Amino acid sequence: MEIAIKNSPEKLFIATEKQTGKAFAKRFLTSLITLFLLVSLIFVFVRLSPGDPTKKYVSAQLSPELSQKISEKFMLDKPVIEQYFAFLLNSVKGDLGVSYNFRQPVMKVVWEYFSFTLVFSTLSIFLQIIFSFSLAIFVARRKNTFLNKAVSDFSLFIYSIPSFVLGVFLIYLFSVVLNLFPISGLKSLDYDSFSFWGKILDQAWHLALPLITLSAAGTAMFYKYIKEGMDDVLHQSYILNLRSSGVKEKVILKKHVIPNAISPLISVAGIELGVLLGGALITEVIFSLPGMGRLTVNSILTRDYPLIIGCVLTAGIVMIIANYLADIIKIKFDKRLLKGLLN
Amino acid sequence: MMRKKILFALFLIFPFIFTACDSKSPEHNNRVIIGISADVNIFNPLFTISVDEGAITELLYLSLFDYRWNEVKGGIEAGPMLAKRWEWAVDSSSLKIFLRDDVYWTDGTPLTADDIVFTFDVYSDPIVQSRLYGTFEDLFVDEDNHIDVSKTFSVNSSFEFEVNFPANSVPNLDVISPSIIPAHIFRDLKRDELSYSEQNFKPVSSGSYYLKKWDKNQTITLAANKSSFLYDEDQIDEIIFKVDPDYTSKIIQLKKGKIDLLELVKVEDIEELKSNSELKIVPVIGREYDYLGLNNIDADAYSNGEVVPNKYFGSGNVREAITYAINREEILNERLLGYGEIAATPVSSIFKSVFNDNVKPYQQNITKAKNLLASEGWDDVDQDGILEKENEEFSFTLYYPSGNPLREFASMRVQNNLKAVGIDIKLEVVELGTLIEFLFERKINAWMLGWYIPIPVELKPYWYSDLESTPLNFANYRNVKVDSLLDLLQTNIPAEKRTEIIKTFQKMIHDDEPVSFLYWVPNICVYNKRIAKINITPLGTVSHCWEWRLQ
Numbered sequence: 067m068e069i070a071i072k073n074s075p076e077k078l079f080i081a082t083e084k085q086t087g088k089a090f091a092k093r094f095l096t097s098l099i100t101l102f103l104l105v106s107l108i109f110v111f112v113r114l115s116p117g118d119p120t121k122k123y124v125s126a127q128l129s130p131e132l133s134q135k136i137s138e139k140f141m142l143d144k145p146v147i148e149q150y151f152a153f154l155l156n157s158v159k160g161d162l163g164v165s166y167n168f169r170q171p172v173m174k175v176v177w178e179y180f181s182f183t184l185v186f187s188t189l190s191i192f193l194q195i196i197f198s199f200s201l202a203i204f205v206a207r208r209k210n211t212f213l214n215k216a217v218s219d220f221s222l223f224i225y226s227i228p229s230f231v232l233g234v235f236l237i238y239l240f241s242v243v244l245n246l247f248p249i250s251g252l253k254s255l256d257y258d259s260f261s262f263w264g265k266i267l268d269q270a271w272h273l274a275l276p277l278i279t280l281s282a283a284g285t286a287m288f289y290k291y292i293k294e295g296m297d298d299v300l301h302q303s304y305i306l307n308l309r310s311s312g313v314k315e316k317v318i319l320k321k322h323v324i325p326n327a328i329s330p331l332i333s334v335a336g337i338e339l340g341v342l343l344g345g346a347l348i349t350e351v352i353f354s355l356p357g358m359g360r361l362t363v364n365s366i367l368t369r370d371y372p373l374i375i376g377c378v379l380t381a382g383i384v385m386i387i388a389n390y391l392a393d394i395i396k397i398k399f400d401k402r403l404l405k406g407l408l409n
Numbered sequence: 410m411m412r413k414k415i416l417f418a419l420f421l422i423f424p425f426i427f428t429a430c431d432s433k434s435p436e437h438n439n440r441v442i443i444g445i446s447a448d449v450n451i452f453n454p455l456f457t458i459s460v461d462e463g464a465i466t467e468l469l470y471l472s473l474f475d476y477r478w479n480e481v482k483g484g485i486e487a488g489p490m491l492a493k494r495w496e497w498a499v500d501s502s503s504l505k506i507f508l509r510d511d512v513y514w515t516d517g518t519p520l521t522a523d524d525i526v527f528t529f530d531v532y533s534d535p536i537v538q539s540r541l542y543g544t545f546e547d548l549f550v551d552e553d554n555h556i557d558v559s560k561t562f563s564v565n566s567s568f569e570f571e572v573n574f575p576a577n578s579v580p581n582l583d584v585i586s587p588s589i590i591p592a593h594i595f596r597d598l599k600r601d602e603l604s605y606s607e608q609n610f611k612p613v614s615s616g617s618y619y620l621k622k623w624d625k626n627q628t629i630t631l632a633a634n635k636s637s638f639l640y641d642e643d644q645i646d647e648i649i650f651k652v653d654p655d656y657t658s659k660i661i662q663l664k665k666g667k668i669d670l671l672e673l674v675k676v677e678d679i680e681e682l683k684s685n686s687e688l689k690i691v692p693v694i695g696r697e698y699d700y701l702g703l704n705n706i707d708a709d710a711y712s713n714g715e716v717v718p719n720k721y722f723g724s725g726n727v728r729e730a731i732t733y734a735i736n737r738e739e740i741l742n743e744r745l746l747g748y749g750e751i752a753a754t755p756v757s758s759i760f761k762s763v764f765n766d767n768v769k770p771y772q773q774n775i776t777k778a779k780n781l782l783a784s785e786g787w788d789d790v791d792q793d794g795i796l797e798k799e800n801e802e803f804s805f806t807l808y809y810p811s812g813n814p815l816r817e818f819a820s821m822r823v824q825n826n827l828k829a830v831g832i833d834i835k836l837e838v839v840e841l842g843t844l845i846e847f848l849f850e851r852k853i854n855a856w857m858l859g860w861y862i863p864i865p866v867e868l869k870p871y872w873y874s875d876l877e878s879t880p881l882n883f884a885n886y887r888n889v890k891v892d893s894l895l896d897l898l899q900t901n902i903p904a905e906k907r908t909e910i911i912k913t914f915q916k917m918i919h920d921d922e923p924v925s926f927l928y929w930v931p932n933i934c935v936y937n938k939r940i941a942k943i944n945i946t947p948l949g950t951v952s953h954c955w956e957w958r959l960q
Contacts, residue, residue: 117842124881128544129543249665352655354652367841
């Protein structure tokens with residue numbers, strides 16, 4: 067199979083399936099090297115930075131020998147290079163070690179937190195895309211109106227509000243004053259007694275304010291990208307040509323403007339998704355949600371070395387996957403972009 | 410268009426539907442919700458480290474004795490719990506314990522002497538690395554500090570056994586007071602894998618409450634154990650620990666009645682909480698004090714293996730002068746709004762029987778501070794406002810931990826106060842873990858930190874001269890006379906003698922002023938008045954929650 071790409075009106079760029087596969091394999095290899103370097107640097111840096119995870123076992127009520135024993139158990143008494151090679155050997159076998167705090171395998175702990183973050187971030191990114199897109203189209207149809215300007219100004223205002231300010235404001239308004247949403251948490255205390263749909267609605271009720279907090283700035287940013295992209299396309303001569311040919315405005319928007327304007331959005335959405343999957347610390351803390359952000363920060367503050375590596379590795383992997391997804395979607399919309407990837 | 414309107418209407422009424430659902434139904438009113446800042450990681454008393462972990466596992470796993478705070482004496486007293494009574498041998502070399510025969514694990518297995526012996530074997534096993542490893546020196550232990558159970562315990566029957574103490578030990582109940590774990594659950598597990606066992610998260614327990622549900626990072630639900638001998642029908646059905654790392658969120662929930670009890674409430678919130686007629690505020694003084702740490706020895710020399718006095722703080726007169734220069738009243742009034750107490754020594758006034766009330770805190774006295782500094786040769790020769798001695802200015806860096814507004818405020822006040830006597834301080838904020846590392850390495854001159862005092866009072870780990878065996882002596886304080894007192898406390902002496910020694914210790918510490926003791930920080934506890942029979946003591950808030958009642 068061959069993929070034909072219009073490079074210019076005169077020249078046709080042909081990419082074979084083999085070339086495409088090779089390009090993706092090359093990127094995959096680069097990603098692996100990036101991850102390896104990332105994990106190796108973090109491994110060394112956290113051990114060289116001040117702080118010792120066994121010091122929490124030193125207290126007036128505990129024996130000084132305990133901290134020594136635990137240090138030996140976690141190989142912290144060994145040179146960093148020896149610890150590093152042991153870590154590499156275990157990592158190859160899929161074992162990232164045991165969390166010092168949780169006393170459970172790192173991957174198990176990470177998965178417990180990541181599963182929430184995956185759902186939360188995916189919902190947020192969908193909301194951001196849907197709302198920003200709908201808003202941009204709504205505004206595009208009302209060019210040079212007060213509404214157009216008002217929406218643009220308001221989006222800038224929303225974008226500039228720090229998430230902790232927005233989160234606290236939403237809690238004050240909707241939880242304290244109006245008593246409509248819960249202040250924090252992921253589910254009600256009587257969650258187990260609810261029906262299946264009751265459980266779904268209960269979680270949606272709990273996640274409403276956190277999702278608004280997490281998605282507001284992203285929605286405003288995406289809106290800006292889409293709107294600017296659409297404005298650019300709408301000023302192209304071929305749009306004028308289509309209009310003069312009597313093509314309906316709705317068709318122009320759907321078939322010509324949106325596909326051409328969406329590319330920058332997808333790139334940014336890929337990065338945004340990767341960032342969100344790495345953890346949304348402020349929103350997680352304000353609303354007491356069990357996400358990767360809190361896990362990562364706590365692991366750093368308590369010097370839980372294996373867990374720090376697990377969190378960083380997870381964040382790195384999701385960032386790479388999110389960017390891959392963004393590239394694939396972009397190419398689906400605009401095959402010309404494949405050339406850039408192959409180069 | 411109509412469909413969109415219906416969806417929009419549903420979206421608007423959605424929160425109202427759930428707000429209605431959220432109101433407490435009658436069957437769920439018999440529960441108390443306690444706000445905590447961080448989730449627990451484990452439910453096994455072998456491995457609990459944090460305060461909340463300890464409080465919760467102590468409810469799940471009973472001990473031989475029931476420790477209660479005696480307000481009159483200002484100390485703890487042991488009463489019967491798993492042990493219904495006990496008899497000391499005349500020479501105190503052994504202790505005979507009679508266990509209750511009506512205690513069952515939550516799986517129905519009876520709790521017997523076998524569980525007790527197994528528990529202490531596991532606690533002291535070096536392979537297990539329990540939190541109490543190495544603390545059983547008053548029992549028969551081998552060279553690895555592992556208890557020799559055959560010498561230590563003599564089991565007479567399922568509900569009667571004896572504890573034998575070696576010669577020269579200090580026979581006491583505390584050494585056998587840790588929570589008891591079920592032998593039939595843990596016996597077949599490999600000792601080196603105990604800390605990772607699934608049983609640590611699904612406890613088979615013996616206490617007045619059992620773990621009903623653990624929603625990680627959300628809630629820990631304990632339900633009344635109706636087969637417990639502690640149970641009665643008025644006991645609260647459920648104690649729920651709600652995890653919320655955000656302090657403001659917890660305060661809002663407390664005001665709205667979504668949380669019934671909260672500890673460590675900030676003093677600045679008290680006035681507003683007082684206006685809520687449903688809440689009761691209980692400030693408990695006494696287990697934590699903040700201090701200005703002063704390294705008594707030279708950090709650079711210590712890194713080279715030498716112990717020489719610190720050029721600034723090696724002299725007791727200089728340390729005393731620093732305390733005289735600090736206005737602790739001001740910090741107490743401005744930041745703790747009068748709650749709390751000025752500290753004179755590391756022994757709190759709550760320990761009434763051993764507290765030396767003849768030792769009074771130094772009152773701020775700038776003239777006296779200047780005179781003391783001058784007597785040690787510190788003089789402002791170049792008239793630049795900073796004292797000098799042997800061409801060296803009295804100028805140092807004070808490290809304080811990030812994320813603690815009280816200590817940050819105190820550090821700034823100390824900086825201003827000491828400037829008035831000619832001492833220049835540069836402030837540097839560091840992350841707590843990093844600061845602790847600096848202190849263990851004994852590499853900084855001055856810091857602002859606090860100590861949480863154990864019950865019963867423990868002094869040796871903080872003030873003994875042997876820096877190798879007492880890593881917590883961050884100030885590197887060394888006084889052979891104090892050492893001899895601390896050594897005496899480790900021996901088998903009568904209670905009166907012990908009291909006398911602790912009082913003398915306070916006098917000596919006050920004279921030496923190894924650090925500048927600042928103030929005792931209050932633990933302000935706020936709870937909903939619907940909870941009755943709640944007794945908040947320095948031992949903790951939830952320690953006897955099976956006695957609480959709802960009204």
